Amino acid sequence: MVVAAGRPIAPPPFAGGDPSGREGLLSAPVRWPRADAFERPLSALRGVGPTYEGLAAEAGVKTINDLLWRLPGTYADAPDRRLLGDLQPREQASVRVEVASSRRVRVRRRGLSVVEAIVVDDSGRRKAVWFNRHWVLDQLVPGRSLILEGRLEKKGFVVSDHQLIDDDTVTTAACGPPRPPGLEDEAPRARHSAGGEIGPARWRRWVWQACQAAGDLGDPLPSRLLAGRRLPAASDAIREAHFPSSQESSAIARRRLAYEELFLHQVVLAGLRSNGSLRRERATAIDGIPAISAGWLEQLPFRLTDDQRAGIEQIGADIGRPHPMRRLLMGEVGSGKTVIAIWAMLRAVESGRQAALMAPTEVLADQHVSTVSRLLRGSSVKVGVLTGSSSPAERERVLASLASGEPSIVIGTHALLEKPVEFGGLSLCVIDEEHRFGVRQRDRLDRKAPRGERAHVLHLSATPIPRTLSLTSYGDLEVTAIRQLPSGRRSVETRLVDEADRAEAFQEVRAEVARGRQAFVVCPLVEESEKIQARAAGAEAERLRNGEFADLEVGLIHGRMSAERKQVAMSAFESGKTDVLVATTVIEVGIDVPNATVMVIEGAERFGLSQLHQLRGRVGRGEFGGCCLLMSSSGSPTAQRRLSALVSEPDGFRLAEIDLEMRGEGEVTGTRQSGLPRFRLARLPRDSELLESAREDLDRLLGEEGGLDAPVFGPMNQVARHRFDRTGAIR
Ligand code: ADP
Ligand code: MG
Secondary structure (H helix, E strand, C coil): CEEECCEEECCCCCCCCCCCCHHHHCCCCCCCCCCCHHHCEHHHCCCCCHHHHHHHHHCCCCEHHHHHHCCCCCEECCCCEECHHHCCCCCEEEEEEEEEEEEEECCCCCCCCEEEEEEEECCEEEEEEEECCHHHHHHCCCCCEEEEEEEEECCEEEEEEEEEECCCHHHHHHCCCCCCCCCCCCCCEECCCCCCCCCHHHHHHHHHHHHHHHHHHCCCCCHHHHHHHCCCCHHHHHHHHHCCCCHHHHHHHHHHHHHHHHHHHHHHHHHHHHCCHHHHCCCCCCCCCCCCHHHHHHHCCCCCCHHHHHHHHHHHHHHCCCCCCEEEEEECCCCCHHHHHHHHHHHHHHCCCEEEEECCCHHHHHHHHHHHHHHCCCCCCCEEEECCCCCHHHHHHHHHHHHHCCCEEEEECHHHHCCCCCCCCEEEEEEECHHHCCHHHHHHHHCCCCCCCCCEEEEEECCCCCHHHHHHHCCCCEEEEECCCCCCCCCCEEEEEEHHHHHHHHHHHHHHHHCCCEEEEECCCCCCCHHHHHHHHHHHHHHHHHCCCCCCCEEEECCCCCHHHHHHHHHHHHCCCCCEEEECHHHHCCCCCCCEEEEEECCHHHCCHHHHHHHHCCCCCCCCCCEEEEEECCCCHHHHHHHHHHHHCCCHHHHHHHHHHHHHCCCHHHHHHHCCCCCCCCCCCCCHHHHHHHHHHHHHHHHHHCCCCCHHHHHHHHHHHHHECCCCCEC
């Protein structure tokens, strides 16, 4: 029995033999061997010859399996019959009528045939029209009753599907005529449509036949899994989805099929993670005594959040194995990722190994150096720095130390990737803001591990990726999300300011500065050109220096400045010498100045939701709280909705989800843009919860069965191979 939300629902009508005896009356249902059932061509069905096979192929349906998985789009409630006199123009409707007269209409256009009939019911009469179905003329005998489905157009009621009714319809239906449930049935009816030239009635007959044999396809999912989620077996679900016995049961059927798709996709991804080449590669198991790391955690001036603890546990388990870890640690700016990364690096050092932390920019590398030095103050752990602006002497010293294999931490930029940088015992790489590095670059660092080994890699990202996306998109990475912010951290108050009110916004900045605080002014995203943006930022700084902020210290930072000048600008801001820092999006990541409390973002509607959230994360990092003023002119309604979401939602993960929903909304292509895979039936992010369940169930099954090699995964892998390619992409 199928149960949803605690309410029992009638079992699918055909489960375990048909009580109505329909099955018995069917003349020899199609049977085929299970092994090649997936690839069985459509012509295996009765009534499908080469012509129809060709037409169906044009509609993308080549095999029985394709046919079964082409689920009807909507369901019409059968009892919802209309009267001819009540029909509204272009309304999709079903009517029960009698034929008064009929004729074939002569048309000029080749390849077009038209049959017309005058049909009547109690409310009156109308013209009904059939296109390209000349054979219906024979059925349209005056006085016959039929049910028509279609739409009222200018030229008449255009019929998309019809069914003849005999006077004894009710009785014949009850004793089970060997034909699919049709228009006269009381159950909701699927609107089958092949598109193209195959009529829905014919399509439905094929599907019906195929469904008779669907049991032979077997069920890729083990029954205990289905029982746990109260989902029906595959063949029942397929049948219910095509020929529903009630709205509820068809919804459950679809849910089951969507779950199957998501589950099998997770199976493929799990294969990529564990059976992938990395499993065969070796890494040093970092399992030394926690001589430094445990005490270090103890002495931190704060309590770790639960998410931080969980992250530490997972990473500890990963790096303790002799195979390379590939984990993505993502969490909002300030959620405490660096603390976890430092802990992991300490584990490497206390196990006699080396760890490297690579940041995408010098500004960020410098920030890490200061954070790490601050948090490791008083410990004896060696920390080296290697960036493009390291002095030659410093560089020599660090290179020699790394080559010697002396246990230590090194922090740097791309400079770490250069040839002369050799490690004697690299076993852990932490890569900050991984999306800023090319894949090739990020792969190069872990190859500097001792010969025959790869290093463990921990990626840090402050860009929250919705779980929906991370669950379906990172074949090769395990993901740990830190959703909690350390307690006491307040969210940034965010407001929309019309460009016309900019004077007020700047007044607010002045007020903050008067209180001893500092501010950012972020220049609009002009184009994807750093040069143009740099120029715009320069002009804005100049304008403010001579205008609104003439009496304040205005600094400038942008991507086109030399590392040295950026450093000077940053230090001036950090030390409080500059009151207002005019910036481009270079400040998006990493900048940590607790005294900065207000940010004005100009042309806010031009930025993406995640980017705006990243930007505002630069203020309110200290005890004074923070405020972000989004300046925008008009912008499209979508842009306005984006900005409103930012005003009301402080959680970056939720915002990322909202962003995804907005981009995925309605549009089919939107889903592509969002990076979410498209399935035949499952829709993300709508079915996120189902995806979550599938992943949870798979993890449990893997735990119980010991791995993907267990026999229970055999049928799943077989079916999955038909649906997804080796990378997990949908075929
Ligand atoms: P992220 O790298 O995620 O941006 P950091 O690890 O740099 O975050 O932490 C941001 C700031 O918060 C640092 O100053 C850090 O010392 C502090 N911090 C980290 N974890 C906690 C915590 N659990 N409670 C309070 N403060 C914390
Ligand atoms: Mg950080």
